Amino acid sequence: MTLLPALRGFGADRADAVTVAGGTLSSEALLGCVTAVADRIRGAVAVAVDGTPTLETVVGMLGAVHAGVPLVPLPPDADECERGRILRQSGATVLLGRNRSGTHRLPTVPVDLRERSSTPHPEPAPGTDAVILYTGGAGGPSRGVRISRRAIAADLDLLADAWRWNEEDVVVQGAPLFRAYGLVVGLLGALRVGSRFVHLDRNAAAGPVGTMYLGLPEQWAKIALNARWARSLSAARILISADAPLACAVAERLRLLTSHTPVQAYGTTETLIALTGRADDPTVAGAVGTPLPGVETRVLDREARPVPADGESVGELSICGPTLFSGYVEGGRGHAAGHWHATGDLATVAADGSYRIIGRRGLDVLHCRGRRMHAGQIEEALLSHPGVREAAVVGTPHDALGEQVTAYVVAEGLTAQVLIDHVGRYLSAGQRPRRVHFVDELPRSALGRIRKSLLIAAG
Structure with missing residues (x-):
């Protein structure tokens, strides 16, 4: 199995195969640079690469995958304690690129885009780890996840079919390169399919021309408020x-x-x-589509019973299939025949088989007067106001209610009462926020997840 045909000399030589931060490499130059990196790290246990989006970062990441050395992307915004923990847990023995902090004693291998090599590197076995990615860390410490080359290939082939992704596409993506969506789906996906790849800067005010755009919800919210940019898509x-x-x-x-x-x-x-709408059937707003072929799902209530497919009953989503991980770096079973992974996400399933994600178990469920409410519904109502850029809803302690609805909002020119009344036009009186805090930004983990535990603690 060849994971990335574009790094094995297959496909057309494109003058603009990869574009990052305004720099571009042709297919031929990319292959030469990547091979030069692979030459220098061959035999390493695992290789860490800072996830700051640059051409050097992309070449370093692809060099690790090409050499068959597990790649460990480091979140650029992580503090020294978190970076050190990731390096220790993952077993990284080499740091590719510049040692940004200078505090870690790992051997550092620079990435020089002027270097080229044509050394042949054998294709690693499908079951070997391609990447070690860390979870979002929204509810606690992130965990290192081992993902095999086989799982990546299976997922990308299924997505290519669902999205009608082909070598003529130009993929423009803004997801971080240290997360699965940006690295595996965006970068590795483009090189597996053979399409051009453009990484969009997170602070961009407009986007380059492409045929496929991969974005995060907060990026799409920003684009939706910029009519000129949106219309260009x-x-x-x-x-x-x-x-x-x-x-x-x-x-x-x-x-x-x-x-x-x-x-x-x-x-x-x-x-x-694992679930998606298709190019010819994007699904209704709010739904995340249906399982990819070969992926099994189940939604279980608190008594571990399947919930009815009525689009209303909520349970925890579990997944089984060929795209699952191999295990955690600190131990724990990954995918095996018949093994199910409980995602920790609450979901509903409709009669047509489409799923809707409600939120995280624990963090996104509020208990008010004995009634369970879902933060996502209230956030949805808040975000429907054109003046709201971001919103997060949590349950905070209340003597009479048990928990009260508390909203943290990034917005300008609004008052709390305006937003409370706005939510009341869409939801029940009990779902209206009792407290609204206006903030400049929402607290996020080093991997970009909103830290609702900090919002709960702040009250």
């Missing part, structure tokens, strides 16, 4: 959102501005993308 073939639920209001704005209904997809670090 009308020439695209497909818009894809993953990594978190996309607000229905954002999806509707995008549809009106671009004439495209965004395809939504769902997966965790452990499962990769």
Whole structure:
């Protein structure tokens, strides 16, 4: 099995095969640079690469995959304690690129885009680890997830079929290169299919021309508020959102501005993308589509019973299939025949087999007067107000209610009462926030997840 045919000399030589931070490499130059890196790290136990989006980062990451050495992307925003923990746990023995902090004693191998090599590297066995990715860390310490070359190949082939992805596409993506969505689906996916790859800067005010756009929900929300940018995407073939639920209001704005209904997809670090809408059937707003072929799913209530497929009953989603991880770096079973992975995400399933993700078990469920409420529904209502850029809802202690609905909002020119009344127009009186905090930004983990545990603690 050849994981990345573009790094084995297959496919057309493109002058703009990879574009990152304004720099471009042709197919031939990319292969030479990647092979030069692979020469220098062959035989390493695992290789760490800082996830800052640069051409050197991309070449270093691909060099590790090409050499068959497990790749450990480091979140650029992680502090020294977190970076040190990832390096120790993952067993990384080499740091590719510049040692940004200078505090870690790993041997450092620079990435020089002027170096070229044509050394042949054998294709590693399908079951070997390709990457070690760390989970989002929204509810606690992130965990290192071992993902095999076989699982990556299976997922990318299924996605290529679902999204009609081919070598003529130009993939423009803004997801971080240290997360599964940006690294595996975006970068490795483009090199497996043979399409061009463009990494979009997170602070970009406009986007380059492409046929496929892969974005995070917060990126799509930003684009939806920029009518000129959004309208420029009308020439695209497909818009894809993953990594978190996309607000229905954002999806509707995008549809009106671009004439495209965004395809939504769902997966965790452990499962990769496992459910998605298809290019010819993007699914209704708020739904994340159906399982990919060969992927099995089940939604179980608190008594471990399957919930009815009525689109309303909520349970925890579990997944089994060829895209699952191999295990955690600190131990624990990964995928084996018949093994199910409990995602920790709450979901509903409709009669047509489409799924809707409600939120995380524990963090996204509020208990008010003995009633369970889902934070995602309230966040959805808040985000439907055009003045709200981001919103997070948590349950905070209340003497009489048990928990009260507390909202943290990034917005300008609004008052708490305006937003409380706005939510009341869509949801029940009990779901209206009792407290609204306006903040400049929401707290996030080093891997980009909203830290709701910090919001709960802040009250």
